[in-house]
Amino acid sequence: MRNLIYILVLFFSISCSEKQDQKQPKPVSRILTPVADTKKMQKIEGGSYKPFVGKETDSLVKVKTFYLDETAVTNAEFLTFLKANPQWTKSRVLRLFADSTYLNHWKGDYEIPEDVSPEAPVTSISWFAAKAYAESVGKRLPTVDEWEYVARADENNKNAAATPEFTQRILQLYQQKLMYKKPVKQSNPNIWGVYDMFGTIWEWTEDFSSVMMSGESRKDNTTNETLFCAGASVTSSDLKNYAAFIRFALRGSVKADYTINNLGFRCARDAEN
């Protein structure tokens, strides 16, 4: 009888430890490991600009001086980040932070697809992943205002947004296909020295989820009006700016765990004062 007790105890302890082994293959640290980053940043002198979307369309928004990566973060750079932070590889990423198509086109955790340049912008990554990358290199994501402020520039002017040709050109660039597979620096930099604001990929911004579409912007939907407080709907200050409208429509329609094959990011950081 005494033996039976021992056997039973043994049995329970074994079944217990087995379960645990299966449950926890290898605990992966949730803490970010810093990554060295050599990407060139451009100083963007602050100023004020008239945002495309806003309740008070007359008011100008102030943008403080900041630094912005001259190109989007590339596949090669993201791979370096993944090697230091395996918790962000496609097999280990938490579903909370990225949907099922995260790095969809990568064959393995550390394999950039053959038909995509390592120097091409990394895409199919969620906002959470972009934010983690930025933190790991000591930077942050640019705000919507910062991004749009830089996006007004062409090769010669800090603000080219008023010219009809500018919007026309951007719309043409938006129609190119599969540009996300090509290396960064596809065209000349703008006057700030920043490349590829248009025509290669869409880019995450820190506060993309501040863009709201309400019943007012979609007249067919009246029930939506109770979804938002204060009714800050999309009230465009410049109805001819279709290019900006497309960007804001995208920002308003994605969630932070979404991954899209032409949505990537670049980083920013505050200017030391």
Next chain:
Amino acid sequence: MRTFIISLLSVFILGGCQKKQNENIDPDSIFNLQSSWEKPDGTKIKLEELKGKVLTMVMIYTSCKTACPRLTADMKDIEAKVGKQNSDELQYILVSIDPEHDTPERMRAFIKNNKLEGKQWVFLRGSEEDTRELANVLAVKYKKITPMDFSHSNIISVFSKSGVLAYQKEGLNIDINTTVDKIKEQIK
């Protein structure tokens, strides 16, 4: 006597086993967030510390005059309908989307004015970055319109005891009964 020993041992071993497994965090759980949050008494907590309670969460700010009073009222109605019988298992959480102005003093005043004084209620504020991150997990959108005025989505979220999203209801003057039922389901 022997049967007694065996059952005692089994319970002990199985119990120990159970406890260890609970240390794992579900991949979908909000307890994966590393952010820390300030309570009205000035102390800080991580969401993980709320493990084991059914969480009902809403994002508001104290100076809001339009939707937030309605949202707070909905939260109170939900709390009343669920009942207090299991208050150790229930946590109603208000998270500020205006951490700059919602100081612990303001949060305390808000709690007093709205009679949210029971231990089942908690008001939290975090950094602007962490607030945006949590909002993105909840799919709550918000934007500062003027220094004291935000527009924001009106969403009440219910989380299981392991921090996994169980139910969300969006809108004002909503039918709270489904939310109440979902909370009751999670307590079981």
